[in-house]
Amino acid sequence: MQRVESEIARLIKEINYDEVTRLFGTLQGGKRLRAKLILKIASSSEKAPLLAAIVELIHGASLLHDDVIDEATLRRGVASVNATDGSKTAVMLGDILYSKAFTELVSFDKDVAKIISSSVTALSKGEMMDVKMADKFNGDEDKYLEMLYFKTATLIEASAEAAAILAGKDAASHALYGRNLGLSFQIIDDILDITSDAQTLGKPAMNDFVEGKCTLPYIYLYKVLDDNEKKKLLSLHAKVLDEQDAIWIRKKMQEHKTVEKSFELAEKLSNEAMNAMKDDAELINILQTMIKRSY
Ligand code: FPP
Ligand code: MG
Numbered sequence: 001m002q003r004v005e006s007e008i009a010r011l012i013k014e015i016n017y018d019e020v021t022r023l024f025g026t027l028q029g030g031k032r033l034r035a036k037l038i039l040k041i042a043s044s045s046e047k048a049p050l051l052a053a054i055v056e057l058i059h060g061a062s063l064l065h066d067d068v069i070d071e072a073t074l075r076r077g078v079a080s081v082n083a084t085d086g087s088k089t090a091v092m093l094g095d096i097l098y099s100k101a102f103t104e105l106v107s108f109d110k111d112v113a114k115i116i117s118s119s120v121t122a123l124s125k126g127e128m129m130d131v132k133m134a135d136k137f138n139g140d141e142d143k144y145l146e147m148l149y150f151k152t153a154t155l156i157e158a159s160a161e162a163a164a165i166l167a168g169k170d171a172a173s174h175a176l177y178g179r180n181l182g183l184s185f186q187i188i189d190d191i192l193d194i195t196s197d198a199q200t201l202g203k204p205a206m207n208d209f210v211e212g213k214c215t216l217p218y219i220y221l222y223k224v225l226d227d228n229e230k231k232k233l234l235s236l237h238a239k240v241l242d243e244q245d246a247i248w249i250r251k252k253m254q255e256h257k258t259v260e261k262s263f264e265l266a267e268k269l270s271n272e273a274m275n276a277m278k279d280d281a282e283l284i285n286i287l288q289t290m291i292k293r294s295y
Contacts, residue, residue, distance in 0.1 A: 007053035028076035041163035064094035077202030119158035126150025134212030153182030180273035190215035
């Protein structure tokens with residue numbers, strides 16, 4: 001991973017603007033899941049650290065923009081750039097990181113460049129779907145999973161597929177692995193929003209529903225509530241929850257095991273990913289570690 005961090009530092013230096021170096025220095029790196037995947041899959045390729053750095057810059061840019069869109073004040077446990085330096089700066093920093101990443105991407109073969117670049121169109125579409133869907137309560141599981149695929153899974157899928165191409169490995173099975181890892185990762189993220197506390201999360205707990213986002217445990221809950229309870233859940237949608245309301249939601253979720261049900265889907269997707277990568281102990285290990293995050 002040190003080689004990826006060095007590549008990222010080199011690209012930031014090449015931007016040659018002190019303000020960008022300063023702002024970038026305030027960002028937390030995060031789990032670097034996408035970079036780890038690329039390095040593991042394409043360990044034989046000299047260009048793997050650069051591709052990993054490019055994908056992490058794209059991901060970082062998307063989070064800068066996402067925090068502006070979500071009006072989030074915390075990211076990875078520290079104040080977001082929009083909170084410290086304003087939304088305009090966060091958008092511009094995102095633009096710089098994103099365009100620098102694309103400048104570097106053109107040095108790759110056309111198929112690799114196309115896989116990564118088209119996944120960014122998909123993730124941008126996913127972000128828009130997410131925002132639009134938050135306008136009113138969404139109880140449609142398929143619609144939710146389609147949005148998740150676009151918003152989170154596509155860049156992970158593209159990372160695995162592009163890395164496989166770089167290393168001369170099978171592209172389709174790695175793409176399937178990445179797609180299911182991405183979906184399962186996001187479902188677990190959604191679960192943690194409900195089951196963890198703010199300190200562990202590095203952002204407020206139960207914030208998804210406050211932002212209007214109806215994640216799987218809410219979708220499953222709505223289906224099983226009686227009419228009065230359905231009304232109550234709808235009335236709480238996209239509002240700041242008081243302590244009692246948050247307790248009520250968590251209690252109902254426990255009663256109807258909707259978190260467990262969501263976790264079962266994450267496990268199912270993860271098992272499919274493992275089957276696609278039967279012989280690769282390291283890739284299976286990434287999945288298992290990710291699934292364990294939820295406990
Ligand atoms: C986080 O979702 C957001 C994303 C994974 C994608 C955001 C994509 C864009 C803003 C499109 C623009 C893209 C570029 C490259 C500039 P979340 O809000 O559910 O997760 P969170 O709780 O971590 O904020
Ligand atoms: Mg967000």
